[in-house]
Amino acid sequence: MARLSARKLFAFCLCASAFVFLLITLQVVEELGQFEKALHTRPLKDRDGLTQIQAFPESPVLTDDRVSPGFASGFPVIVWWSPLTGEPGRLGECGHNRCFFTINKSYHSHPSTQAFLFYGTDFSVESLPLPRKQHQHWALFHEESPKNNYKLFHKPVITLFNHTATFSHHSHLPLTTQHLESLHALTSHKFLLPLAQKNQLRHTLAPVVYVQSDCDPPSDRDVYVQELMKHIPVDSYGECLHNKDLPFHLRDSSAMDEESFYQILAQYKFILAFENAICDDYITEKLWRPLKLGVVPVYYGAPNVQIWLPSNRSAIVVDPKQSPKELALYLKSLDKNDQEYLTYLDWKMKREVSNQILFKELKERQWGVQDVTQENFIDVFECMVCNRVWENNNRQNEGLAPRVWQAEEHHLTCPPPKLFDFAVNPSNGSSLRHIWRASYDQSVREARALRRLVLRNRNFSATQFWREVFTD
Incomplete structure (x- = not known):
């Protein structure tokens, strides 16, 4: 017990x-x-003691909406209206200038707020920093496909912004080579296989490989590839037109940058590098990856891609007017003719990038890719806006008129999507295929409606926006 x-x-x-x-x-x-x-909820001056970041050393007295002449002694506030960085507050160093960057939208009406940054994919008409004061800058960062937000790709909307960082080489901060690390990565022989070995592997592998899991995008690439498959063997590892399995550990999309995945692709002679949209300068890893691996890309995408290729003969550029059968016959002829095939790899063998535009871009761009010794392009974008804000503040202090920056139509543009007219196998077809042109046409009306509402310079609801769209 x-x-x-x-x-x-x-x-x-x-x-x-x-x-x-x-x-x-x-x-x-x-x-x-x-x-x-x-x-x-604490006033900023009290929070500063906790964060050790004093965004406003002095609080100038303002008598109207203009920036106080004494503002240069403080730090301009730049608000990420799209929470891309996730930073509640950071004092950024931009050369000799400093700006306070934040995703906190409560700074919208703060007298020191001078710029708003937008990430294109998250750009929403339901929440905009209106009314917009005359001195406030709007800046757009958009490096992704037009299908993510078509309305940005029309003149009425893109010209609402002062500063741009897009895939277009015309933008204020071009991101055209955002998926290419360096010249060294391009010319490296790390994954390059001897042609004799590739020829030997042709007993078990097709001459062409295709890896896509984003099916039926605006470029209509899957329909072209499906037709191409009727005339030449293609190993398709992705979900789109799938006919061959990757090893289990490589089936997740996060494994697309694994060396073992690269080693599989490097065994092929040709990689179908088809973009999801057809726009000038919209060039993704789909082109750079085969070039880095020593495989000849069969490229369908940016119509001006020749501007960016490492040499005049480094990729087979698909002409959409050319039939897939004609392309297949050409690939088959190269597959059988080693000497002719190797002309597409001559630049790689010699490690020579003869394209001076590409060479200059990679040497002179202000940001790096997968390089901890260089700034990333988001930081450079932030500092571009910060420095331009300071430039106008300094001009105001000197009694000069502010400099005006203005986005132009070609800073972000893309033609309407087109469908190929090949017969489509119903089992492989998708309802998505037919939405892109309608989505594009609708976005034209949305862009015009959005511009009208923004220029009225007062807040509006989603209901008001859609009413404006459908009365356009």
């Missing part, structure tokens, strides 16, 4: 200790929550 009582006492003490610990934990969590709430 004494042993039993001791066990009961021990169990009681254990439960009581756990209960007390739970109460203490809940109290601590509640206090932390109160502290967090107080931190986010």
